[in-house]
């Protein structure tokens with residue numbers, strides 16, 4: 537069995553590592569001359585990170601105790617779920633080394649330019665035969681193109697800023713329509729913060745001014761696209777898609793790492809029966825259509841709606857459950873009209889917390 541993986545990002549490398557643990561030695565083809573992270577806030581829940589069969593600890597820049605949601609209007613909600621903010625480039629290089637120690641191969645400078653049913657064409661003109669192809673080539677997936685699968689995307693912009701992070705113990709998510717149709721984030725690393733949002737740099741600059749971060753030294757800036765269509769087709773004959781190539785990021789939280797870790801295990805368990813991989817993922821919470829519905833609802837909410845949701849959540853006594861019901865939101869008339877949307881957001885939010893952000 538010759539398993540070839542296109543792309544040495546998290547999806548390709550984690551899948552390669554899981555395959556080596558099963559005794560399969562894959563070949564990973566990466567177009568770049570070195571392994572490096574794409575634009576990413578680098579956050580991943582610890583529960584999922586610990587499921588990668590690799591010691592990720594040396595690559596964690598900072599551990600935080602959970603996430604803090606800051607709503608327009610100022611209300612704050614806390615989600616106690618331990619997370620890591622990674623040094624993602626070093627982490628990827630560490631996993632690649634482990635893949636090679638276990639007998640796999642990671643070949644750099646090897647762009648795949650065309651996919652066919654049993655072979656690939658590389659940029660250098662060579663052809664490469666495969667029995668199973670795993671496409672992990674990210675949002676501009678080469679196999680999705682070959683199979684005619686199309687996604688919608690959102691654009692996300694991010695700065696890395698030098699900052700003192702010693703007092704920061706949570707990921708911060710800002711739900712505020714002034715800055716983003718989705719959310720803005722501040723993730724602390726070691727002496728660095730990743731600050732970004734769904735939207736462009738003009739909005740991000742406004743957000744920096746609002747948060748008083750506009751004088752912090754910029755280390756670098758990055759922009760990326762995130763497939764936001766939810767999970768669709770994953771398999772065709774001997775080709776399987778994973779990660780951004782399969783539009784796996786959670787449509788509500790836009791987190792892509794936890795769904796990759798989760799899906800990679802299922803893919804490797806079913807490597808000899810790819811149809812089963814697709815079947816299992818389709819009935820898994822990471823593919824629940826409610827996530828897409830909730831993401832669309834979030835975009836439709838107005839700034840006053842968000843302010844009211846924040847107040848509603850901040851007034852709930854801890855331990856009494858948080859689901860929205862007519863009784864509980866009766867004192868927020870504008871939310872009563874949106875009860876169904878809120879229920880969807882609540883259910884999807886729970887999935888997003890359990891399966892990463």
Ligand SMILES: Cc1cc2nc3c(=O)[nH]c(=O)nc-3n(C[C@H](O)[C@H](O)[C@H](O)COP(=O)(O)OP(=O)(O)OC[C@H]3O[C@@H](n4cnc5c(N)ncnc54)[C@H](O)[C@@H]3O)c2cc1C
Nearest residue numbers: 543545546547567576577578579648674760779780792793
């Ligand atoms: C600004 C931003 C912030 C984000 N923050 C977070 C976060 O905090 N937490 C989280 O969980 N998710 C986050 N995400 C999403 C997350 O980064 C992605 O879901 C994740 O990187 C997807 O991994 P992947 O391996 O599928 O694709 P990628 O990371 O895109 O890797 C694909 C790899 O394939 C290679 N490649 C592409 N085409 C070819 C080809 N033709 N031949 C050979 N190689 C090829 C690329 O060079 C790359 O190395 C963020 C995304 C953005 C844009």
